Amino acid sequence: MDGNWPIAFICAGLMSYYVLSAYSWRTMFLLGAVPALFLLVIRRYVPESPRWLESRGRHAEATDIVERIEQSVMRRMKLHALPEVTPMAAAAEPAASGLRVLWSNEYRSRTLTVWGLWFFALLGFYGLNTWIGALLQQSGVGVTKSVLYTVYLSIGGIPGFLWAAWAVERWGRKPACLATLVGGACMVFVYGRVAGSNPEAMVLFLTGGMMQFFMFGMWAVLYTYTPELYPTRARASGCGMASTVGRVGSLLGPALVGLILPVAGQAGVFCLGALCFLAAAGIVCRFGIETQGRALETIAD
Numbered sequence: 001m002d003g004n005w006p007i008a009f010i011c012a013g014l015m016s017y018y019v020l021s022a023y024s025w026r027t028m029f030l031l032g033a034v035p036a037l038f039l040l041v042i043r044r045y046v047p048e049s050p051r052w053l054e055s056r057g058r059h060a061e062a063t064d065i066v067e068r069i070e071q072s073v074m075r076r077m078k079l080h081a082l083p084e085v086t087p088m089a090a091a092a093e094p095a096a097s098g099l100r101v102l103w104s105n106e107y108r109s110r111t112l113t114v115w116g117l118w119f120f121a122l123l124g125f126y127g128l129n130t131w132i133g134a135l136l137q138q139s140g141v142g143v144t145k146s147v148l149y150t151v152y153l154s155i156g157g158i159p160g161f162l163w164a165a166w167a168v169e170r171w172g173r174k175p176a177c178l179a180t181l182v183g184g185a186c187m188v189f190v191y192g193r194v195a196g197s198n199p200e201a202m203v204l205f206l207t208g209g210m211m212q213f214f215m216f217g218m219w220a221v222l223y224t225y226t227p228e229l230y231p232t233r234a235r236a237s238g239c240g241m242a243s244t245v246g247r248v249g250s251l252l253g254p255a256l257v258g259l260i261l262p263v264a265g266q267a268g269v270f271c272l273g274a275l276c277f278l279a280a281a282g283i284v285c286r287f288g289i290e291t292q293g294r295a296l297e298t299i300a301d
Contacts, residue, residue, distance in 0.1 A: 002220040003165070006157030006212070013151035020147070051232040051296075101234035102241060109287060110229045111238065116283040118246030121181065121222065124276030125215055127253025128188065128269070135195065135266055149204070156209025157216030164217035172292040173225040177284050180221050184214035185277035192270025218277075228291040228299060249276075 012032070019028055047069075053062035070082055102111045133150050167176035191207045230238035253276075260268045291299050 002223050003158075003161045005219055006154055006161060006216045009154045009157065009216075010151050013147055013154065017147045017151065049232070052236075055233050098234055098237045099241070101231065102238055107230065107234070107238075110289070111241070113283060113287040114226050114229060114238070114242040115245040117177075117280050117288075118222070118226075118242045119249040120276045120280035120283070121218060121249070122246035123249030123253040123256075124184075124188070124273040124280070125218070125253070126250035127257045127276070128273045129215075130254040131257045131261075131269065135261075135269065149208075152205050153208035153212050154216075156212040160213035160215070160217035161220040163213070164220035167217075168221055168224050169292070172290050173221065173228065174284060174288050174290045177218075177221045177225055177288070178281050180214050180218040181277045181281035181284070184211065184218055185274040185281070187211040187214055188270050188277065189274040192267055192274075195266060195270075225288075225291065228296070229289070231299075232296070 015031060016028060019031065047065045048061070050062040050065050053059070053065070074080070074082060101107055132153070133147060164176060164180060167179060171179070187207065187210045191211045194203060194207045226239050226242050227235050256272060257269050260272055264271070
C-alpha cells in the first residue's frame with residue numbers, strides 16, 4: 001500500500017512540472033482533487049475487517065467476509081480445500097474501546113512511544129520536503145527545474161519502500177524502523193553538507209536519492225509497525241491518533257525551517273531534520289517493542 005506513496009509523489013511532481021508551465025496553481029489544485037473519486041472504489045470493493053465485526057458481535061457478516069476471502073484464495077491457488085484451522089479460545093473483549101484503550105495501563109506506554117515516533121519523524125520529513133524545492137532555488141536552481149530535481153530525488157524512494165518491505169519481515173519491525181530513522185538522519189546530514197557546496201548534479205541526485213530512500217522506507221515501516229501495537233477494538237483509534245500527533249509535527253516542521261533558515265542557513269535546516277530522526281530512533285530504541293511473528297492476540301495482552 002505504502003509503495004504507491006513515492007510513485008504518486010513523483011507523478012505529482014511531473015504533473016506540476018508540465019501543468020505549471022502552461023496553467024495556474026488553481027489548475028493543479030483541481031487536478032489534485034480528482035483522485036478523491038477513488039473513494040467510491042474503496043467503498044465498493046474493500047471489505048470491512050472481520051476482526052472488527054466480531055468485536056461488535058456481527059459474527060454472520062464476519063463469517064461471510066472470511067468465506068469470500070477463502071474462496072478467492074482457493075481459486076487463485078487452485079486448491080479444493082484449505083488447511084484446517086487450529087481453534088483458539090476467544091478472549092472476552094473488555095468493555096473499553098477506541099480512545100479509552102489508548103490511555104489504559106496496558107497501552108499507555110505504547111501510545112506515548114508511537115506519538116513520539118510519529119511527531120519527530122513527520123516533523124523532520126515535512127520540514128525538509130516542504131522546503132526542499134525552495135532550498136534548491138536558494139542554491140541557484142530555477143523554479144521549474146527545482147520541481148524536476150525534487151522528482152529525481154524522489155525516485156530513490158521506490159527502492160526504499162521495497163527494501164523496507166523486505167526488512168520488516170527479515171529483520172523485524174523495530175530494527176527496520178531504527179534502520180530507516182538512523183539511515184535517514186545520516187543521509188539528511190550528508191545531503192545538507194553536499195547541497196551547500198554547489199555540487200555537480202549527479203552528486204546531488206545520488207545523496208538526495210539516498211536520503212529519500214530512507215525517508216520513504218520509514219513510511220512503509222511506520223504503517224506496518226503502528227497497527228500491530230493495538231488490539232482490534234482500538235487499532236483505528238491508535239493509528240489515527242498517532243497520525244494526528246504526527247501532523248502536529250508536520251505543521252511545526254516547515255515553520256521551524258522558516259525560522260532557522262535565515263539564522264543558520266541550509267546546514268542548520270538539515271541538522272534539524274537529522275536530529276528529529278535521531279530523536280524518533282531514540283524513542284523506539286528505548287521504549288519500542290517487537291511485534292514480528294507474534295499473533296495479534298498475544299500482542300494485545
